[in-house]
Amino acid sequence: MVRLALIGAGRWGRNYIRTIAGLPGLRLVRIASGNAGTLSLAPPGCIVEPDWRTVVAADDVDAVIVATPPATHAGIALAAIRAGKPVLVEKPLTLDLAEAEAVARAAEAAGVLVWVEHTQLFQPAWAVLKAALPSLGPLRAIRGEAGNHGPFRREPPVLWDWGAHDVAMALDLMGRPPRSCSARTEERRDMDGGEGALVALTLTFADGIEARIRCGNLMEHRVRRFAAHGERGILLLDDTAADKLTRHPPTNGFAWPAGPGEPLAVEPELPLTRAVRLFAAAVAAGGTGDHALGVAVVRTLAACQ
Known part of the structure; x- marks a missing residue:
């Protein structure tokens, strides 16, 4: 059983809640959200609290999913890496190239899995x-x-x-x-x-x-x-x-x-379902992530500005 924490329960965060509920071998144990309505969306036994730092550091969390505004991604991802928690970050990894590179360096130094959820x-x-x-x-x-x-x-x-x-x-x-x-x-x-x-x-x-x-x-x-x-x-x-x-x-x-x-024949699986399923499998297997593409996307977009 892979125990997941979700940071952010906005529109896309709610999609994660529904997706995790439909996948075997996964359990959403904590949600960081300041929205009082989030409690009604959480599965039974899931703890909802406003402080994402407490959620990331919790001992009952195996991995972290970040579904907050992009400007906040780097700080949350770095905290998860310091806590030794694999992390799946919504795209883009960051809005700043230096921050993206800092996340990549920290992940490589700690040997922690970091994925970016580029949906397509x-x-x-x-x-x-x-x-x-x-x-x-x-x-x-x-x-x-x-x-x-x-x-x-x-x-x-x-x-x-x-x-x-x-x-x-x-x-x-x-x-x-x-x-x-x-x-x-x-x-x-x-x-x-x-x-x-x-x-x-x-x-x-x-x-x-x-x-x-x-x-x-x-x-x-x-x-x-x-x-x-x-x-x-x-x-x-x-x-x-x-x-x-x-x-x-x-x-x-x-x-x-x-x-x-x-x-051409294509399986009907939803992209977010596939992303969460593969991420959880990598967490369970102790794999490392290829965050290089996430950094390359940030580098390219920064150069286009």
Whole structure:
């Protein structure tokens, strides 16, 4: 039995509560939250208290999940590492490169598992896409588009909130950092509750491959698609489609493919379920985490500002 503590019980934190409840071999024993309504969401026997430091240090906690605003991630993660507790941190790892590097150094020195929950990397379709990638021949380009109309908030910035997903996917697919990167704001508006923006990013890799990503919270409707363009075809991951992953013929100018494409078989597991399940398995096995990608995402986004 892996005993988990959750720091933060906002919208995404509540998703963690539901997810943990549905997985065998896991028990949510403590939640750090200042919201009085959290008690009604907690499973029987789970202790809810406002001080996250007390929760992280508790002897009955095997591992910590951090679902708080990104500006708070570094302090909580470092405290968990000092306590010898494996930690799963919501994306992005931090909003500051020096903080991300400090977390990585501390984790390596202590031999403590640190994972970053880049949701799209835990899509079952993502593993299938990576396995099928060689069938396309040499990779020529990457395209990503992600967004919605809202939510609008003051923090984190839209670049970090929305861009972290597709940057993580591009870096994971390429297996190396970009040679250069840039970001251009296509539109920005002050909205009720916070900032609205559409941002276009370009990551250029040493072999000339470009990842072009468009993201933000001023789109008309929800969009979440990612295309790997190879010499012999395209693999399209579309999280809003019935068929999550499809294969298509090449397009001129690396345009988005039209038509239904050839569907590839994908398991139906939810990304957050997969992330928590794999994290708990790594904790139980005493594994170490690959936090390098989380740091690389922060480094790339910082360079794009």
